[in-house]
Amino acid sequence: MxxxxxxxxxxxxxxxxxxxxxxxxxxxxxxxxxxxxxxxxxxxxxxxxxxxxxxxxxxxxxxxxxxxxxxxxxxxxxxMPVKRLDERDHTLIHRIFNRRINELEQLVKEAARVISKLTSYTTITMGPQLETSRLKHIHVNRIDENRGLLLTVTNYGTVGHHIIDIPQNINDSDLLRISNILNSNLAGKTLSEITNDIMDAIKDEMIEYDEILNILLEILLENLGDSQDNTPVISTGSSKMLDYPEFQDVEKAKNFFSLLEQHELIIKALKSSSKPNAITVTIGNENPLTELQDLSIVTSSIFIDGKDLGVFGIMGPTRMEYSRVISILEQVTDYLIKTVSTML
Amino acid sequence: MxxxxxxxxxxxxxxxxxxxxxxxxxxxxxxxxxxxxxxxxxxxxxxxxxxxxxxxxxxxxxxxxxxxxxxxxxxxxxxMPVKRLDERDHTLIHRIFNRRINELEQLVKEAARVISKLTSYTTITMGPQLETSRLKHIHVNRIDENRGLLLTVTNYGTVGHHIIDIPQNINDSDLLRISNILNSNLAGKTLSEITNDIMDAIKDEMIEYDEILNILLEILLENLGDSQDNTPVISTGSSKMLDYPEFQDVEKAKNFFSLLEQHELIIKALKSSSKPNAITVTIGNENPLTELQDLSIVTSSIFIDGKDLGVFGIMGPTRMEYSRVISILEQVTDYLIKTVSTML
DNA sequence: ATTTAGCACTCTAAGAACGAGAGTGCTAAA
DNA sequence: TTTAGCACTCTCGTTCTTAGAGTGCTAAAT
Missing domain, CATH: 1.10.10.10 (Winged helix-like DNA-binding domain superfamily/Winged helix DNA-binding domain)
Known part of the structure; x- marks a missing residue:
């Protein structure tokens, strides 16, 4: 029928x-x-x-x-009725994107905060995926006699910094040479392309710097792999989630918060829900993960020039204000893409 | 009697x-x-x-x-019985401090995580206070034709980075000069000493770089002031807090989480509770802030060479395992001081 | 052929009544 | 001074009851 x-x-x-x-x-x-x-x-x-x-x-x-x-x-x-955002929502979103923010990470964090504030649901953010993120710039700065700063910048503008010990025998022009070598060998590579092989090649090239290179390469391998971009950022107005009748039962609330603490699960959920360049809605048992089957997830993935810059997700009870959530997500995504496009 | x-x-x-x-x-x-x-x-x-x-x-x-x-x-x-930590606790703490962590911020974050894990209460961390934090190193790196990276390192090892636009007419040797000038003028100053006056002096010194200096100084003023060090980091195993009978009532739990979201209040609470170089216990109505009067706070402030590096705080119901919490806090503080001493 | 009024029926949520159990304070004996 | 005994109090869980909301079905109305 x-x-x-x-x-x-x-x-x-x-x-x-x-x-x-x-x-x-x-x-x-x-x-x-x-x-x-x-x-x-x-x-x-x-x-x-x-x-x-x-x-x-x-x-x-x-x-x-x-x-x-x-x-x-x-x-x-x-x-679903098309929910037009009202004045207050707009100005709030506006305010955030009007501040000059030059760093993707910061921008995304702010965006997550505003979404969580506007929707009163839990907002989850995942940065660009390892596979697509390319190293753009590497540099070693000296900060005092025996300490230096290893900098990495990806093509998404994500900056990583690590304080390192600099051996006695390395002077400033050595550092410059090292920076240059690292740059020419690693810049442009995706993070997953940076393997031990390449590292070994670099070491061969500069045996005189063996000691410091070992330090640097170890840090690179260790930290690029599981950098923050890969871990979900979760903004939960916990106290607001507790307002929903769905979570009046402490047991239920506890379940929900425990879920949020299982980052691998959340990552899996977002990945499987989101579709490139689109807003998706996953309702209750549509989710393959049984733990999440009485929640709904709305995602928006940020794509620019065919590159996956990350995903926003909103998690809440299946009784969710879908139309409002979707509008807000659309709006924020729009702004974000505009802003980031000028950054890249 | x-x-x-x-x-x-x-x-x-x-x-x-x-x-x-x-x-x-x-x-x-x-x-x-x-x-x-x-x-x-x-x-x-x-x-x-x-x-x-x-x-x-x-x-x-x-x-x-x-x-x-x-x-x-x-x-x-x-x-209070002196609670000796058992094997498992020790090894957990050990594991964290054995990883080579070169950055104060990272270290503190990890420490907070381990405390929260060991105690099952909410852990709050506040970085070094503005007043005592000194700029140690400033540098501007170029990352591509029109983009650069402004780096700041404080004497506590806190690193800040900001992507900036570099005007066309600035070349690499200009950047180096600028870095040097900034360094010689600002290094050693506490953050609060960096006023508009000093900034103006620098600008006078290098009128030819007016444009980029404006950008840099604006960022410095804006970001050093309310840097992350000043905002509390809160690690709450929310789901674990919900296990305590004190929070079985959703209303109570909501109150608690709302409190945590009021950062100014938390800062005030930690500041007024903590004493230099000591572990303090503030029980219920001993707290001047009425909102916190049915909670207890245990703090430990990290002092090295007479400098205040920050505060750890644990917040929980007045029915708290004081002896366990205090032991853990003592232990972690010890390790932290040892580790950081080698860093400075 | 649909729609609707009427009604008996079902289920919940909230309140009342009740008894068991834990703990107290007091008294009087040890 | 300590303790046994006992009457008393208060909570908490259980059972019972009732009001109210909503349903499905039947039969009349359109």
């Missing part, structure tokens, strides 16, 4: 109301609030149909209806 | 038991568990005295006793 117009209207009404109130919606409520011109009894019949079709369900026999995951899916695909 | 030995024994028993179980402790329990050789009735009398003296209180007339803030204070000052 296809959904006729009236069923669709009723479904939309139920879902909109449920998203707003978190209470099961009964036929009376709909008849009263949305003047469709039919009686509760008729609505009841329609709702029974909708339930049979899998769009709604009942918490128990004599309660109103709540949307099923399938219902939410239909809603997101076809029914 | 002074506390005689028997009263003290009973007080210790009540507090130890209450810390372990979070249940009000009755006279029977004590008679059974701690064989003091007196009957429950006698214990009851003593407990009534202890209550009158303000060391214990009753949640309601027919319940057991729980420690009052005054009771905890006495416990911390005189009764």
């Amino acid at each position: 296809m959904l006729d117009e009236r069923k669709i209207k009723i479904l939309a009404a139920v879902i909109n109301d449920y998203i707003a109130t978190a209470e099961p919606i009964g036929s009376r409520t709909i008849a009263r609030k949305y003047r469709i011109g039919i009686s509760p009894a008729t609505i009841r019949n329609e709702m029974a149909d909708l339930e049979e079709l899998g769009y709604l369900s009942q918490p128990h026999t004599s309660a109103g209806r709540v949307p099923s995951h399938k219902g939410y899916r239909f809603y997101v695909d076809f029914l | 002074m506390l005689d030995e028997r009263k003290i024994k009973i007080l210790a028993a009540v507090i130890n038991d209450y810390i372990a179980t979070a249940e009000p402790i009755g006279s029977r329990t004590i008679a059974r568990k701690y064989r003091i050789g007196i009957s429950p009735a006698t214990i009851r009398n003593e407990m009534a005295d202890l209550e009158e003296l303000g060391y214990l209180s009753q949640p309601h007339t027919s319940a057991g006793r729980v420690p009052s803030h005054k009771g905890y204070r006495f416990y911390v000052d005189f009764l």
Whole structure:
């Protein structure tokens, strides 16, 4: 059976109301609030149909209806009202992107913060993937007699710094030479291309600097691999999450927070949910990871010039303000792409 | 009335038991568990005295006793058993400080993580105070035709980096000159000493570089002021905090998390609690900030050569494993001071 | 053929009543 | 001074009850 117009209207009404109130919606409520011109009894019949079709369900026999995951899916695909952001939302987003921020990481962090603030859900951010991130610049600076600063900059503008010990026998022109050699050998490579082989080649080239090169290369290998870009940044207004009726039960809340602490799981979830250059919505049991099946995830992946700069994700109860979340994510993504484009 | 030995024994028993179980402790329990050789009735009398003296209180007339803030204070000052850390704790701490970490910030972050892990309470960290932090090294590196990297290193080893635009007319030797000038003018100054006056002096010295200097100085002023060192880092195993019976009520948990989100308040709390070079315990209403009066805070401030490198704080319910927390904090502080001393 | 009014039925959530259990304070005996 | 005994208090979990919301079905109305 296809959904006729009236069923669709009723479904939309139920879902909109449920998203707003978190209470099961009964036929009376709909008849009263949305003047469709039919009686509760008729609505009841329609709702029974909708339930049979899998769009709604009942918490128990004599309660109103709540949307099923399938219902939410239909809603997101076809029914969702386009939510225009209001003045306050816009200005807040604006303010962030108007500050001159030159570093991708900082920018992303700020963006996550504003999203979390605007949506009151948990925001997760993942930086550019290792595979696509290229080393752009390497340099060793001296900061005092026996200490130096190893700098790495990727093509995404991510800066890494590490304080290192500089052996006695290395002077400033040595450092310059080393920086140059590292640059010419490593710049342009993706992080995963920097293997022990290349490292060994460099060492062969400059046996006189063996000691310091060992230090440098060790740090490079160790830190580029699991740099911060790869770990998710999580901005959770924990206290705000506890406002949702879904988390009134401490046990449920604890589950949620524990999930957030399992970074590998979160990474997997974001990766599997997100699609290049698009906003995706993963609802409840659509998620392959069983632990996340009563949550929904909305992601937006930031693509510029075909390069994956990372993913924003929002996690919350399946009863989520999808339309608002999506608008905000669209908006922020837009700004971000504009801003970053000028940076690269 | 002074506390005689028997009263003290009973007080210790009540507090130890209450810390372990979070249940009000009755006279029977004590008679059974701690064989003091007196009957429950006698214990009851003593407990009534202890209550009158303000060391214990009753949640309601027919319940057991729980420690009052005054009771905890006495416990911390005189009764607390010295808790030796066990093997597992030691090895965990060891592992962290054995990794070669060259940067203060990273080190502190790791230390906070391990404390939070070992204690299951919320750990807060505050970096060195602005007033004492001195600029050690400034440098501008070029990373491509029109982009550069402004680096700042403080005497604590905190590294700051900022990507900047480099005007067309500036070449590499200009950059070097600029770096040198900045260094000679600013190195050694505390961050708060770097005022507009000094900046103007520098600009006067090098009018030909006006454009880029403006950019650099603006960033310096803007970012050194409210650098990360000044904001508290909070490691909260949120999910673990939710295990404590004190936070079983969602409302209470929400309060706690909201508090953590008010950074200014947290900063104030840590500042007013901590004492140079010492471990402090602030129990419940001893805290001047009313919002924190049913929590306890244990702090340890890291002092080296008379310089304040920052503060660790642990926040949790007043029913806290004080002796364990203090041992862990002592231990970590020790290691940290040793490690950092070699760094400076 | 739909729609709707009417009604019996179901289930929950909130409150009332109740008893068990833990603990107390007091009294009087040891 | 200590302790046994006992009456008393308060909480907490259980059971019972009831009001209310909502349903599904039937039969009448459109």
